Amino acid sequence: MKIDVNHITMIYPSGKKALQDVSLSAESPSFIGVLGPNGAGKTTLMKLLIVGLLPTKGEILLNNKNLLSQEKYLKSQLGYLPQSFGLYDELTVWQFLDYMAALKNIKDSKAISEVLERTNMTEQKKIRIRNLSGGQRQRIGIAQALLGNPQLIILDEPTVGLDPEERVKFRNIFSEMAQDKIILLSTHIVEDVQAVCNRVLVIHDGLILFDGTPSTLIAQAENHVGIYHAQLGDAVPDGCQIVSKVHTADGIRTRIIAEHPPPYAQPSEPTLEDAYLYCIHNPAGNPFGCTVNCNVRENPGEEMHA
Ligand SMILES: Nc1ncnc2c1ncn2[C@@H]1O[C@H](COP(=O)(O)OP(=O)(O)O)[C@@H](O)[C@H]1O
Ligand SMILES: [Mg+2]
Numbered sequence: 001m002k003i004d005v006n007h008i009t010m011i012y013p014s015g016k017k018a019l020q021d022v023s024l025s026a027e028s029p030s031f032i033g034v035l036g037p038n039g040a041g042k043t044t045l046m047k048l049l050i051v052g053l054l055p056t057k058g059e060i061l062l063n064n065k066n067l068l069s070q071e072k073y074l075k076s077q078l079g080y081l082p083q084s085f086g087l088y089d090e091l092t093v094w095q096f097l098d099y100m101a102a103l104k105n106i107k108d109s110k111a112i113s114e115v116l117e118r119t120n121m122t123e124q125k126k127i128r129i130r131n132l133s134g135g136q137r138q139r140i141g142i143a144q145a146l147l148g149n150p151q152l153i154i155l156d157e158p159t160v161g162l163d164p165e166e167r168v169k170f171r172n173i174f175s176e177m178a179q180d181k182i183i184l185l186s187t188h189i190v191e192d193v194q195a196v197c198n199r200v201l202v203i204h205d206g207l208i209l210f211d212g213t214p215s216t217l218i219a220q221a222e223n224h225v226g227i228y229h230a231q232l233g234d235a236v237p238d239g240c241q242i243v244s245k246v247h248t249a250d251g252i253r254t255r256i257i258a259e260h261p262p263p264y265a266q267p268s269e270p271t272l273e274d275a276y277l278y279c280i281h282n283p284a285g286n287p288f289g290c291t292v293n294c295n296v297r298e299n300p301g302e303e304m305h306a
Contacts, residue, residue: 001027001028001151002061002062003061003152005058006023006058008058008060010056019045022041022058022203026199030182030199031196031198031199033201034184034200035201035202037204041203045203049152050074050154076104076150079144080154082156087140090128092127093121094126115147118173119173120139121136121139121143134161135162135163142155153182153183157187158187167192199212199214200217202279204279204280217279221270221274221278222270224270225255226257226268227268229253229254230251237262239259241256242254243257255274259282
């Protein structure tokens, strides 16, 4: 399978430009992490890929043919987990998956047992959806996306609301499904991407700021990460963005990213999280620190680990 997104611009009827001249190509096998802050345009991109929205400009090709002319084929190959979806509370897990299988024209109930097995939900198959925990509901969301072994899997923030242990379990499920498919997984949690994706897209304000391997993204932040000890009340040095702060006996151990870290900061190897923050706070062509969201969060790193 091959997807080409060619110069897509999406302007909502309200006038909001959610994506601007976005292009990308993907061929199976690919596991692409779509990283970006809230409002970046991740969900919009995913809805365009499933023909839930029509682009204002540009086109999307599936196997070199216009996506719109192949909606039926797309639906037969698609597994989609929307960012928020209604489950049918009164149905049991099995009944819900049976219903979703019917919508996908899947007749063999083996398909249901298979996805229950893969998401580790076999034991819960007779439980009503309203009685499931948040993590179990997400697992059922993933299970329905996997029904029928689709070749294109689109997961919009699948790990939101899960505790760290559940997130690890999910990553294992994702890695297992990656071999022969195109998987797009959107998240604002960097660790999700680090663990499973061989490619990362960074989206910010409707623009793709980065498209490449996680290690290439990390390399871009080389020499732009530093650590120093601050005292309570110290101002953030000009042009620096704080990644994390830890109170220690020597003061506040402060990790920053900057185009030019101050000379007193000890250089540090960038993590993927540093690199992501460096990327969204320092879009090519703009001087560091001049993006709109720069000062919204005092400590974006904390949110990343939340
Ligand atoms: N139906 C809509 N009408 C108008 N604006 C929208 C609509 N859906 C999303 N937006 C706006 O488009 C931008 C991108 O949204 P979205 O794709 O949901 O971002 P993300 O998934 O990265 O959080 C945001 O500014 C959002 O408020
Ligand atoms: Mg979203």
